[in-house]
Amino acid sequence: MRKHGWKYIVGLFFFQVTSAQNRTMSDAAIWRKIERFSPLKGAVIPADFSRRLGATHVGGKYFFTNEPYLVEGTKKLKELGMGVCKLWMYKNPSGYQYNSDWNLPKNTSLTDLAKHPYYQAAFAFPLSTFVLSTSAGVNMIQADSAGLAKEEKEFYDLALYLLEKYQDRDVEFILSNWEGDWILRGGVGWEAQWGRVAPPDELPSRIQSLRRVFEVRQRAVDNARKKIPQSRCRVYHAIEVNKVVDASFGIPSVTNDVLPFVHVDMVSWSAYDATDFDKTGIDLYRGIDYIRSKMKPSEYTKKPIVFIGEIGIPEMATKNLPEEFKHRWDTYLSVCLAQHIPYIIYWELYCNETGKDVKIEQPASTKNNRDLNGFWLIRPDGKQGYAMNYFEQLLQNAGRRLAVKSNE
Numbered sequence: 001m002r003k004h005g006w007k008y009i010v011g012l013f014f015f016q017v018t019s020a021q022n023r024t025m026s027d028a029a030i031w032r033k034i035e036r037f038s039p040l041k042g043a044v045i046p047a048d049f050s051r052r053l054g055a056t057h058v059g060g061k062y063f064f065t066n067e068p069y070l071v072e073g074t075k076k077l078k079e080l081g082m083g084v085c086k087l088w089m090y091k092n093p094s095g096y097q098y099n100s101d102w103n104l105p106k107n108t109s110l111t112d113l114a115k116h117p118y119y120q121a122a123f124a125f126p127l128s129t130f131v132l133s134t135s136a137g138v139n140m141i142q143a144d145s146a147g148l149a150k151e152e153k154e155f156y157d158l159a160l161y162l163l164e165k166y167q168d169r170d171v172e173f174i175l176s177n178w179e180g181d182w183i184l185r186g187g188v189g190w191e192a193q194w195g196r197v198a199p200p201d202e203l204p205s206r207i208q209s210l211r212r213v214f215e216v217r218q219r220a221v222d223n224a225r226k227k228i229p230q231s232r233c234r235v236y237h238a239i240e241v242n243k244v245v246d247a248s249f250g251i252p253s254v255t256n257d258v259l260p261f262v263h264v265d266m267v268s269w270s271a272y273d274a275t276d277f278d279k280t281g282i283d284l285y286r287g288i289d290y291i292r293s294k295m296k297p298s299e300y301t302k303k304p305i306v307f308i309g310e311i312g313i314p315e316m317a318t319k320n321l322p323e324e325f326k327h328r329w330d331t332y333l334s335v336c337l338a339q340h341i342p343y344i345i346y347w348e349l350y351c352n353e354t355g356k357d358v359k360i361e362q363p364a365s366t367k368n369n370r371d372l373n374g375f376w377l378i379r380p381d382g383k384q385g386y387a388m389n390y391f392e393q394l395l396q397n398a399g400r401r402l403a404v405k406s407n408e
Contacts, residue, residue: 030285037337039394039402040330046337047399051128053344053391054084055377056310058133059095060350061360062367062380069098073349074122080377080388081395083128086309086345089113090134095352097362110136110158114165129172129343131238131268131309134158140183140213141206152216159224159235166233174236175221176309177214179270180254181243184210194243195251207257214239214262218298221265225300236301240268240309244287247294259294265301267291268309275311279328281335288339308336312347315374315385316355325386333394346387351376 037043046052057073065072070087077085088095091108100118113119123130136154138147155175162173177183184206185192191200200206214237221237239254239262247253259267269291274283292304313320313328320328336344351372354360358371366372367380377388384392393402 027280027282030282031280033338034281034285034331034334038330038334039397040327042401043334043337044401045394045398049398050081050395051083052342053346053395054082054086054127054129054131055346056086056348057350058086058088058348059352059362060348060376061352061354061362061372062350062365063098064378064382066099068096068100068118068121070096070100070118071121072099074125074127076378077349078125078127081392084131084343084345085122085125085127085129086131086133087119087122088134089119089132091137094362098365110134110154111161114158114161123166123171127171129174131174131176131343131345133176133178133240135177138213139209140177141186141209143209143213148212148216151213152220155217155220155237156224159221160227162235163224163228163231163233167228167231170232172234172236174238174266174268175217176238176240176268178240179242179310180210180240180258181246184252184254184258195246195249199252203252207252210254210258211261214258214264218262218264222298222300236265237298238266238268238307238309239264240270241291242270242310243273244269244271244291245273245283248286248290255291255294259291260296263296263298265298266305266307267295268307270310271308272311275313275332279331281331284332284335285339288335288341305342306339307341307343307345309343309345310347311344312375313387314351314353315376315387316369317373320386322386322389326390329387329390346377346391347375349377351380 035041039045055077057077063069063072074085089110091104091113093102136151138151159175182188182192185194191197218237221235224235239259241254243253244255247255269287271284271287274287288306291306295304297304311332313325315325333344351374353373353375355371355373360366360371369379369381372380374385376385379385
């Protein structure tokens with residue numbers, strides 16, 4: 001720990017005490033509200049549920065067809081009845097190698113990627129929302145003027161292209177970063193476990209850099225929308241955060257140190273910090289409130305919009321039984337319904353995470369469920385995972401109540 005670390009830890013302790021005192025809604029009250037929205041306890045499933053539910057497709061360790069991997073996954077999400085698809089759109093498409101020949105030119109832009117036949121085929125599926133994790137390549141924690149200018153131009157050009165290309169279609173595109181707090185922390189190792197270790201001395205410059213990056217991205221999307229105001233297609237900019245529970249205890253974070261200082265259309269929460277250790281849903285509920293309290297909505301959206309950009313439970317790694325999975329997903333989904341969350345994006349369609357001592361890198365693949373940790377809707381053996389079994393029930397009963405057994 002650095003020589004100033006003790007001051008940081010002491011300050012954090014007092015913030016935690018104050019933060020706890022300022023929580024006005026009791027856990028019991030939150031739990032009662034969550035229960036009122038539980039499909040397994042008789043709540044009506046929203047009629048537009050398919051437009052709110054989706055999954056990410058990137059980097060999985062298996063495939064089932066001869067179609068380009070990006071296209072196969074997007075098509076599968078449509079077949080599953082989901083309306084939201086989250087894709088990676090980076091200039092090194094390493095997560096989409098199966099049955100694919102990208103043949104990208106050296107100076108590929110984000111708009112060039114959007115025009116690529118694979119993305120064109122993916123966007124052609126009649127889904128309601130595409131969330132694109134993307135970047136023109138700026139160093140987000142050490143951004144210089146040239147990098148910022150390039151980022152702004154490429155985001156503007158991409159947003160303008162989408163608004164023009166799909167101007168006669170009711171479809172949304174959300175342009176977002178990957179988990180912002182890991183970016184702020186410079187990685188995911190021990191040195192990034194702030195709260196146990198002190199942040200680095202260069203933290204203020206990292207924060208300023210992130211603010212500038214998000215400012216130029218938002219400005220780019222704002223300006224593109226002004227250029228084509230009548231497009232039926234809608235393009236948004238989102239900031240993704242992933243350490244909201246830490247933020248609520250005063251730890252430096254994108255939520256505390258970036259969101260209050262930049263306007264943004266939406267905030268995406270990669271919410272493992274609220275679900276890995278809390279099965280009650282209370283951390284998830286409080287975290288959504290906390291993000292809303294910190295963000296500055298854009299003039300376009302005018303209200304604090306938070307969505308769940310990533311959430312998942314590893315079926316093999318947790319070894320939960322099917323009924324445990326169903327009730328745990330019901331809890332988290334009930335939180336999202338209680339909080340009127342517009343998009344809930346599951347991680348992920350095909351699992352990308354290998355089990356202990358297993359190594360599989362595309363173009364290698366597996367058909368063995370035991371090779372992976374179980375972040376999936378569809379398993380390598382082609383069967384649906386526990387989460388998909390639950391989601392399927394809800395999709396098939398949108399607009400009404402489930403026929404639930406009394407003991408559930």
